[in-house]
Amino acid sequence: xxxxxxxxxxxxxxxxxxxxxLMGLVIWSIKRHNSPKLKIxxxxxxxxxxxxxxxxxxxxxxxxxSVELLENGAFFDVLIGRISAARHNVHFETFxxxxxxxxxxxxxxxxxRARAGVKVRVLLDATGSKGVGKATRRQMKDAGCKLVxxxxxxxxxxxxxxxxxxxxxxxxxxxxxxVGGHCVVDAWLGNAEDGQHYADLSVRLHGPIVHSVxxxxxxxxxxxxxDLFVGKDVFPALAPAGKVTIHAAYxxxxxxxxxxxxxxxxxxxxxxxxxxxxxxxxxxxxEAIDAFGxxxxxxxxxxxxxxxxxxxxxxxxxxxxxxxxxxxxxxxxRLFEYPHTxxxxxxxxxxxxxxxxxxxxxxxxxxxxxxEITLGIHDAALAAQLDAVFEKYAARCQExxxxxxxxxxxxxKAKDNMYYLFxxxx
Numbered sequence: 552x553x554x555x556x557x558x559x560x561x562x563x564x565x566x567x568x569x570x571x572x573l574m575g576l577v578i579w580s581i582k583r584h585n586s587p588k589l590k591i592x593x594x595x596x597x598x599x600x601x602x603x604x605x606x607x608x609x610x611x612x613x614x615x616x617s618v619e620l621l622e623n624g625a626f627f628d629v630l631i632g633r634i635s636a637a638r639h640n641v642h643f644e645t646f647x648x649x650x651x652x653x654x655x656x657x658x659x660x661x662x663x664r665a666r667a668g669v670k671v672r673v674l675l676d677a678t679g680s681k682g683v684g685k686a687t688r689r690q691m692k693d694a695g696c697k698l699v700x701x702x703x704x705x706x707x708x709x710x711x712x713x714x715x716x717x718x719x720x721x722x723x724x725x726x727x728x729x730v731g732g733h734c735v736v737d738a739w740l741g742n743a744e745d746g747q748h749y750a751d752l753s754v755r756l757h758g759p760i761v762h763s764v765x766x767x768x769x770x771x772x773x774x775x776x777x778d779l780f781v782g783k784d785v786f787p788a789l790a791p792a793g794k795v796t797i798h799a800a801y802x803x804x805x806x807x808x809x810x811x812x813x814x815x816x817x818x819x820x821x822x823x824x825x826x827x828x829x830x831x832x833x834x835x836x837x838e839a840i841d842a843f844g845x846x847x848x849x850x851x852x853x854x855x856x857x858x859x860x861x862x863x864x865x866x867x868x869x870x871x872x873x874x875x876x877x878x879x880x881x882x883x884x885r886l887f888e889y890p891h892t893x894x895x896x897x898x899x900x901x902x903x904x905x906x907x908x909x910x911x912x913x914x915x916x917x918x919x920x921x922x923e924i925t926l927g928i929h930d931a932a933l934a935a936q937l938d939a940v941f942e943k944y945a946a947r948c949q950e951x952x953x954x955x956x957x958x959x960x961x962x963x964k965a966k967d968n969m970y971y972l973f974x975x976x977x
Contacts, residue, residue, distance in 0.1 A: 588838050589808065591820045597905045600821060601929050605798035607817060608810035608927075612798040615791030616758030618928060620936050624740040626733050626753050627653060633723055633755075634660045639784040640670040642722040642768045646715065646910070647734035648675055649682030654735050658687050662694035671696040674772055676716040677703045679734075699775050701922075713976065716771055717921035718801070719753070719910045720764055725785045728756040728764040730799075730909055730926055732897045738864075743892050746862070752829075752896040752940065754908055754926065754933075758792035763799035767924050770801070795933070800909075801924040811911045811925045812918035815899065816842060818927075822901045825852035827941050829898040832865070832912040833857045834872045834974045835879075839913075844882030855879075856945055859888035867970045867977060868914070873963070874971035880953040887948035894944060897925075900934045908937070915975040 593600070605612035621629055634641055634657075641664055648654055665671040673691065675683065677700040691698050701716035702708050721729040731753020733739050741748030756764065765786060773779055800810040819826060819842045826846060833855055835843070843853050860866040876886060899907040909925035911917045970977070 589813065589816045590838075591817055593821060595821075596823060597818065597821050597901055598929070601796055601798070601905075601927070604814060604817060604927055608798065608800035608814045609802040609804070610763060610798045610800060610810070612796050612927075612929075613759040613763070614796045615793065616756060616760045616795045616797050617793030618795050618797070618930060618933055619755040620933065621729075621731070621753050621755055622940070623742045623750055624748070625742075626729075626731070626751070627656070627740065629755065630721060630729055631656055631660045633727060633729075634664060634721070637664050637669050637723045639724045640672070640780075642672050642674075642765070642772070644674040644716065644721070644768050644771065645719045645735055646676045646679035646717045647736055648680040649736045650684045650687055651737040653737050653740055654683070654687060657735055658690055661696055662691055665691070665695035672768075672772060673698045674701060674716065674768070674775065675699070676701045678715055679717075697776075699772070701771060701775055713920060715921050717910050717917065718767065718771070718924045720768060720924060722761065722765045722768055725765055725783075725787045726757070726761060726789065728761045729753055730756065730764060730924060732895050732910060734895075738893070739895075743894075746892045749864075749893040749895050750944065752898060752908060752937070754928075756797070758795075759789045760797040760799065760926075761789060762786060763797075764924070767799060767801045771922060796929040798927045799924060800927060801922070803922060809918060809923075811909075811923045814907065814925060814927060815839075815911070815913070815918070818899070818901050818905065818907070819843060819846055822846050822851045823849065824902040825900075826854070827852075827900045827938055828855045828913065829857075829894060829896045829937075829941055829944075830855070830913040831858055831863065831893060831895045831897070832868045832872070832914050832917075832977075834868070834914040834971075834977075835875065836915065836918075840875060840878055840882065843879065843884050847883035852885075853883065854885045854887065854941070854945075856887040856889065856894065856941055856948060858892070858894050859890040859949070861890045862888075862892050862894070864893050865977070867973075870963075870966045871970040871974045871977060873967040876951060876956055877953070880951065880956060886951040887945050888951065889944055889948045891947060896940070898937050898940075900937050900941075903934050903938070904931045905929050906934045906937055914977070916977065919975070
């Protein structure tokens with residue numbers, strides 16, 4: 552009898568595990584995005600291809616904008632000041648928010664505007680912003696802020712739990728926008744002066760491009776709440792505010808590669824002089840590595856700067872990235888690691904005239920799974936500013952040498968290969 556019961560229990564357990572595995576496979580198959588191997592051949596300069604870049608990424612390049620680069624903790628001084636001046640609405644979307652000095656400053660600013668009659672909509676990723684405490688939530692809701700969490704942990708969200716809202720954007724009165732990498736955590740205060748204060752970059756925008764950023768916010772707000780907003784208070788007529796042409800990549804269509812992935816791969820293939828990348832989580836796919844190698848063979852100066860394991864907030868990601876360093880180095884890509892603190896800026900400059908800046912990491916999760924936003928900006932002055940930031944931090948980096956890298960210890964190599972197995976979910 553006991554033997555029969557034991558066999559039955561083992562059989563039931565095996566059946567349960569099999570059904571769970573099948574359900575996981577079905578959910579993965581339903582939710583996965585097609586990931587074709589991207590390729591492009593073109594001899595035209597990126598200067599001439601801005602409309603093409605916008606079109607490929609399901610957006611439109613719009614002229615007449617101004618761009619202001621905001622670095623490190625100074626970003627929040629500007630942002631909170633502009634929130635406090637809002638007259639009609641504030642739309643705030645971010646991935647990571649933890650209670651602290653910075654979180655309280657923002658909660659106070661948003662709450663004050665809501666009490667003044669301004670419509671305040673706050674969209675936070677449920678996973679990244681689980682550190683928002685009950686008191687902070689209650690404060691904002693009691694003040695009149697509409698606070699919504701993207702993909703809250705619930706049975707009806709089981710198929711999308713791995714999909715996160717990684718965007719960081721703010722739109723004020725439909726006339727002013729902020730986009731970049733800054734998170735609402737105290738480590739983003741200061742000026743990257745030590746390991747407790749991170750480096751990051753965001754931009755402040757005026758001009759017609761603000762409509763595109765507002766559209767990105769509307770996409771996820773409408774998807775989570777069903778609420779749509781219209782009218783001149785949120786989509787006002789926007790006169791030219793400068794001479795900069797910008798396009799926004801954020802769409803993630805079913806059955807096709809997401810726009811941010813197409814954008815990053817395309818510009819690598821188009822570069823003629825140089826590609827300088829600043830990104831905290833750099834785990835390129837094989838076709839991207841091949842594209843980098845082809846760029847080097849064309850005479851392109853390819854450099855990538857990222858934090859080292861000692862500077863990163865997630866050393867597992869750095870180890871996963873290390874797995875392909877040897878191949879990149881053999882291709883001629885120059886790699887720089889910063890050991891002093893987290894470099895969190897997500898930036899790429901191409902040929903000194905075009906820049907990408909936004910929320911996207913250079914890895915599978917950002918390119919294939921997360922909701923992201925990256926701006927493509929055609930402006931030599933901004934590219935020069937971003938390259939200057941690269942050079943500032945590169946002066947304190949360690950450049951990786953191929954021969955020395957090949958001789959790193961077996962345990963380091965083992966961790967690199969082990970963590971790379973999980974690169975799609977890190």
